[in-house]
Amino acid sequence: MEQISIATFQRIIKKAGAERVSDDAAIELRDIIENLADELAIEIIKVARHAGRKTIKSEDIDLITK
Amino acid sequence: MEQISIATFQRIIKKAGAERVSDDAAIELRDIIENLADELAIEIIKVARHAGRKTIKSEDIDLITK
Numbered sequence A, B: 001m002e003q004i005s006i007a008t009f010q011r012i013i014k015k016a017g018a019e020r021v022s023d024d025a026a027i028e029l030r031d032i033i034e035n036l037a038d039e040l041a042i043e044i045i046k047v048a049r050h051a052g053r054k055t056i057k058s059e060d061i062d063l064i065t066k
Helices: A007-016 A023-050 A056-066 B006-015 B024-048 B058-065
Strands: none
Touching: A007 A023, A007 A056, A007 B024, A023 B006, A023 B024, A023 B058, A056 B024, B006 B024, B024 B058
């Protein structure tokens, strides 16, 4: 958790067209996105192990996201 | 796009338990997560506008993610 800054999410939301973004909103989006990334990472590692590898490759990500 | 560094995703995947992560894999996860954040941001802005606000608040994020 908290690998990505709140400022990054302020930027992402403003780039999408928002005039102002509350700190609470940026924090909440950061938490949602980071949780999702953490959950995806766990699944990605499972499929790499299933393939007998210790190195995560893009094909592992393809398998769970496509 | 490309608001979040590849190193961040290397860290997220390693924290989840991976020994090694290929650059391609980190780039692919970055792209997937950033696209998702961009798409969520667009929806969040729509619901804020619908509520007559120019400021994005956490309740806008709640509405589309809960």
